[in-house]
Amino acid sequence: MIGAAIYAILSKDILYAVIATGVISLILSGLFYLLQAPDVALTEAAIGVALTTIIFIITIRNTVRFEDEHDKKEHIKTIEK
Amino acid sequence: MDNSLQYLEIGFYGSAIILILVGLYGALMKKSLIKIVIGLSIIDAGLHLLMISIGYIKNGTAPIFSGEDFVVAGNMVDPVVQALVLTAIVIGFGVTAVALSLVIRLYRHHGTLKIDEIKNLKW
Amino acid sequence: MKKVIVLLLLAAFGYYLAATFFYIDFGISHFTNGVRDYYLAHTVNGLSVANTVTSIVVSFRGFDTLGEVTVLFLAASALGSILYKRRHKYEERVVLFPSSRIVQAGSKLLFPAIILLGVYVFIHGHLSPGGGFQGGTIIATGFLLMLLAYQDYHVSHNILSIVESMAGILFVTFGLLGFIGGGTFLENFLPVGELGDLFSGGVVPIIYILVGFKVGAELTGVIYTVLNEKDI
Numbered sequence: 422m423i424g425a426a427i428y429a430i431l432s433k434d435i436l437y438a439v440i441a442t443g444v445i446s447l448i449l450s451g452l453f454y455l456l457q458a459p460d461v462a463l464t465e466a467a468i469g470v471a472l473t474t475i476i477f478i479i480t481i482r483n484t485v486r487f488e489d490e491h492d493k494k495e496h497i498k499t500i501e502k
Numbered sequence: 503m504d505n506s507l508q509y510l511e512i513g514f515y516g517s518a519i520i521l522i523l524v525g526l527y528g529a530l531m532k533k534s535l536i537k538i539v540i541g542l543s544i545i546d547a548g549l550h551l552l553m554i555s556i557g558y559i560k561n562g563t564a565p566i567f568s569g570e571d572f573v574v575a576g577n578m579v580d581p582v583v584q585a586l587v588l589t590a591i592v593i594g595f596g597v598t599a600v601a602l603s604l605v606i607r608l609y610r611h612h613g614t615l616k617i618d619e620i621k622n623l624k625w
Numbered sequence: 626m627k628k629v630i631v632l633l634l635l636a637a638f639g640y641y642l643a644a645t646f647f648y649i650d651f652g653i654s655h656f657t658n659g660v661r662d663y664y665l666a667h668t669v670n671g672l673s674v675a676n677t678v679t680s681i682v683v684s685f686r687g688f689d690t691l692g693e694v695t696v697l698f699l700a701a702s703a704l705g706s707i708l709y710k711r712r713h714k715y716e717e718r719v720v721l722f723p724s725s726r727i728v729q730a731g732s733k734l735l736f737p738a739i740i741l742l743g744v745y746v747f748i749h750g751h752l753s754p755g756g757g758f759q760g761g762t763i764i765a766t767g768f769l770l771m772l773l774a775y776q777d778y779h780v781s782h783n784i785l786s787i788v789e790s791m792a793g794i795l796f797v798t799f800g801l802l803g804f805i806g807g808g809t810f811l812e813n814f815l816p817v818g819e820l821g822d823l824f825s826g827g828v829v830p831i832i833y834i835l836v837g838f839k840v841g842a843e844l845t846g847v848i849y850t851v852l853n854e855k856d857i
Contacts, residue, residue, distance in 0.1 A: 423520050426544055430528035435536050442540055445521075449547055456514075456554050457564045457579045459754035460678045461587050463746075465550070467762040468595050472844065473543065475769060479851050480536060480602045484609040488534045490616070511651030519646070523639045530631050556649060565677035566754065567669055567820065580661050581677040588682060589693050592758050592840070596700030599847050603707045606854060 422448040433488045439477040446470050507560060514555040521548030535605045535615045539598065546594045550587050557583035673817045674751045674826040682756070683829045683836075687811035691796060694839050698789070701843045705850050724774050732774035739767035747837030751826045757833040761840025768845045772852055780849050789842040792835045799828055799835075 422445055429441035446469025453462035521544060528541030557580030565581035605615070612620050664681055674680040682690055747760030771778050803812030811828070818825035 423517055423524070426521055426524045429540055429544065430524055430532070430537070435534065435540075438537065438540055442543060445544065445547055449551060452514075452551065453554055456558045457562055458554050458557075458584045458587075459564055459566075460676070460756065460759070461550070461554060461584055461591070463755055463759045464588055464591050464762070467759060467766060468591055469547070471766045471769070472595060472762060472848070473598055475848070476599055476602055476851055477536070477540070479854065480606055483606050483854050484536070484615055488532075488537065490614060507651060511647070515643070515646050515651065519639060519642050522642070523635050526638070527631065527635055530634075531628065552646065555651065556646075558651065564754070565665070567675045567677075578665060578677070581664060581681055582660055584678050585681040585686065588678065588758060589689070592762075593693060593696055595844075596697050596847075599851070600700050600703050600707070603704045603851070607707055 422452075434486065435481055435488060436478070436486055439474060439481065442477070443470050443474040446473070514551065514558075518548050518552040518555065521545075521551065533616045533618060535608065535617060536602075538617075539601050539605065542601070543594070543598055546590075550590065553583050553587050553590075556580075669820065671817075672813065672826055672829060673820040674829050675820060676751055676753065676756070679751045679756050679833060680826075680829060683832050684811065684813065687800065687832065690836065691800070694793065694796070694836060694843075697840065697843050698793070701847050701850075704847055708850060708854060723776060729774050732770045736767055736771055739770065740764055743767065743837075743841065747834055748830070749823075750833040750837075751830050752823070757836030758840055760837040761842075762844055764837075764841035765844035765848060769848050772849065780845060782846065782849075785842045785846050785849075789839055789846070792839040792842070796832060796835045796839070799832060803828075 425441045425444045425448070429438040429445070432438045432441065446465055449469065450462045450465040453459075453465060525541045525544030525546075525548060528544065529538050530541075532538055532541065559577065559579050562577055562579040565578045565584065608620065609615055614620065664685060665677060667685075668674055668677045668680040672680055672684060674684075743760040743763035745760075746755035746763060747757045750756030750760070768780060772780070800811045803810055803814055806812065806814055808814070811832070813827040813829075815827040817827045824830075
């Protein structure tokens with residue numbers, strides 16, 4: 422879990438970082454189950470793994486994927502000025 | 503306190519605190535706005551783990567009455583922190599969604615996500 | 626320079642955090658003893674609800690839950706107003722490549738099962754792990770699957786807002802009905818049944834089912850709004 426967190430912070434590719442946060446949530450829900458909290462484990466599995474990941478991925482689709490933005494689309498700059 | 507419990511304490515509290523610190527580092531040091539939001543959600547995860555592990559009792563059972571032990575309540579883990587974390591997770595999703603929609607809006611306005619190119623967002 | 630400052634700050638913060646929390650012993654009954662014992666005793670005797678977390682969320686702390694679903698509603702409407710564009714009809718979503726026939730047929734097969742699982746989870750919220758929040762998010766993931774598989778699948782915003790606001794109004798109504806017997810907000814006024822039956826716990830399962838509908842409608846609205854965003 423800690424390795425996934427460090428990878429999520431250090432990775433240059435934001436898509437991989439988002440997948441790593443999904444892995445953190447999955448392991449965290451297993452830990453909640455071990456700590457005798459099945460309600461919280463169910464919530465974390467549904468929200469952290471599915472919904473948060475998909476919202477991050479949609480945001481990446483609408484913006485840029487890499488941290489140094491070398492795949493930036495140029496025509497966006499002039500809109501909405 | 504016996505030995506295995508001490509190892510468990512170091513494991514759970516330590517990993518929760520390391521998660522909080524890693525997320526805080528990302529939120530403070532990174533340039534990209536999406537990376538900052540990822541750091542904030544990692545801080546959220548660490549806090550949830552910390553609170554749930556405070557409420558744990560050794561050899562406890564989940565706070566659900568079932569089967570034979572309908573009335574035995576002495577050995578259940580703390581249900582108060584569980585209810586607290588349950589609401590905190592759902593609220594955290596709402597906060598993340600609003601933050602990401604602000605990110606999309608900023609990108610559409612400025613054409614970049616680096617905070618040192620967007621004015622008035624540096625520290 | 627900035628890196629050094631941040632690392633020093635983090636080291637100090639982590640040291641104090643660790644010193645605080647390792648002082649609290651792990652795995653020993655200590656922290657909220659009085660509150661915990663009160664809740665555990667009154668869950669069985671007063672309410673006859675099996676799941677203590679449910680009874681805390683819905684009955685003892687029901688007012689906080691009302692505030693929480695209000696915060697979710699505010700998040701959903703803020704999302705809609707931030708991403709507002711002058712385009713009222715939704716066209717087909719832009720995708721890189723359309724999903725294959727296998728994915729479409731499979732998700733059509735899975736969709737009723739996921740909705741059924743969500744409904745089961747929030748109807749049985751007072752007996753087993755689960756409840757309104759969990760069931761609502763499971764229903765929202767079912768809609769997410771359909772929205773990803775079919776690019777012309779649409780959810781009506783009017784129906785979502787009607788479901789959501791009716792659930793909220795009924796929540797407040799059931800809360801206010803507790804005043805009838807001279808009680809407080811969200812006081813239980815229905816007969817509590819046998820512990821472990823489906824119809825037990827008085828007003829608790831009704832409130833949690835309403836919370837499930839509200840959360841499901843709100844999260845589906847959030848996903849639908851964000852998914853219809855276009856790369857201009």
